[in-house]
Amino acid sequence: MEREAILQQAMAGDINAFQSLFAAFQQPLKSYLYRLLTDRNDVDDLTHDTFIRAFDKIGTFNAEASLKTWVFRIATNLAYDHLRKLKRWPVDAQDQGARLAIGNPEISGSFRIVHQHYTSGAYEMREHIDFCFTCISKTLPIENQVAMILKDIYDFPVKEICQILDKSEGVVKHLLNDSRETMTNIFDHRCALVNKNGICDQCSQLNGIFNPRQDQQEQRMKLELVKESKRFNRAELFELRTQLVKAIDPLQSSGTDLQDIIMRCTRTAIGDVKDFFSPPPVKAL
Template sequence: MTAEEAGHHVVSSDAGPLRADAATFIAAARSGDTARFALITERHRRELQVHCYRMLANYEDAQDMTQETFLRAWNKRESFKGDATLRTWLYRIATNVCLDFLEKRDDRAPVPSELPDSEVLYLQPYPDRMLPEDPQESVVVRETIELAFIVAVQHLPPRQRAVFILRDVLGWPASKAADALEVTVASVTSALQRARVTMRERLPGSRLDWRSPTTHELSDDERGVVKSYIEAHERNDLDGLISLLRGDLRFAMLPESGTVVRTAKDAVDGWVSGGLFQRGHDDWRGITTTVNRMPAAALYLRTPGDPEYRLFAIAVLRIVDGKIAELTGFDAAGKPWLDVPPAL
């Protein structure tokens, strides 16, 4: 059964000037023209990097594996015969590059499904400016790039993860996914069934529509909540901050371990006991931004004697009915790729 038959929305397809691409690529491969090769393959960089990010949940790793994909493609260029599209061939390489990476990294084992609050410590936010510009891709990318989706995928074993992404996100038929992974169609079908069960368990009921097209624009409600969240920091208004949080807030601060809490009160108590909003950590500024197509606040702290506000953290928010239901904080220092100013 194809993704379309299962009712899954296909993010992107092999539509476009594929025959010309393939012929041009083969000519470049045979000539050994590295500049021409780079020009042809570079147009696929953003979508391949998003694919690697879905597999790995880490922006920096996704960058590295995308670069490894292009290197491996160059080294294997003679193997491209034009039987599949160039795009398909590159996705196949990228998928196997990520699987090889996961096989070598003990710290990237699937998150145990029996631990509902387990953290994905290597999770990083994805800057929106690096998402694909293709309209068909961007229409649905929010639901398959949001943090809840990316974290849920990390509960899948690597091969299931690859099958799920190829089949239910990219919309590949089973035979195409089986060919990419060098397994049988029956293996792909079995892996997909198991992966779908896990994903339904991991994503809250309200999120099961991730397959449907959605706009990637933030709503006025979301923008208003982020603005209020920043202003509460700037006023050191703990009551105002608490009023923005749902009582059953889920909060985590990455890459620190053991920070998952399940109530707004515990979160705020933890911030205060950790020194935030205390003397020396009470001079805040913030700007509204987005990462992973989600509302976010870049928070800046000015410490005594420092003339500038320094980037402190990125708070990524999931907002439900005007309240913050999930807050994932990321250490933002030393990450210029987040595309926010390092200081104000």
């Protein structure tokens, strides 16, 4: 059946028809929500709430935007309602998380359990760069974060971001420029992978913990970001980061479980959640 016919059925109240349309972009939606929320339980809840609210309002869909854009707008509004109750992340959130893990044997032990026994507990430096990108994007105001992630990671056109955020084209372009500049400045001062004066080298440190037989410099030099760091300017390095991040689904990668528990530790350290708990809710082998 053609998509238009399925859409008409959905708009007439056929939930199965709507589910078939929603399924086409459900995984990118969940990935997007994880980058905003950094909690898999919250992602599942908001994905469910988005589906219910979108189906409830499907009769109002007027095709001024694509169905995907329309649903992403609903999800973004729900995420915004959730996030505005929380503080923006500090630039040193990862440092705080690292200090908590080092000082707490239960947490550091949980990292090792996940790495050794969980289905997606592998450590790859490229996936931690994705993790770092998410953490640093959390330091932005919510609208800036949303605009940048939609454009630079999920390739939404500016026109559709305007519809999702209900902002003019000029405002969205300002949000994008401001976000990229802020992210670039933070990376420029923090990332020790591409800047010898950077203060954060978690990627190499964690690689040494979880992959002790692998030479850290060898792993670094496999990354285009590192290989090109002496050649490209700051803006081009930011573009390289976004290309790397685009290629990773933070919910479906070889290191999803490990990165998620590291994220949980980070959220605990900065006060986003009250208590770190173990074992984490991931599937064991």
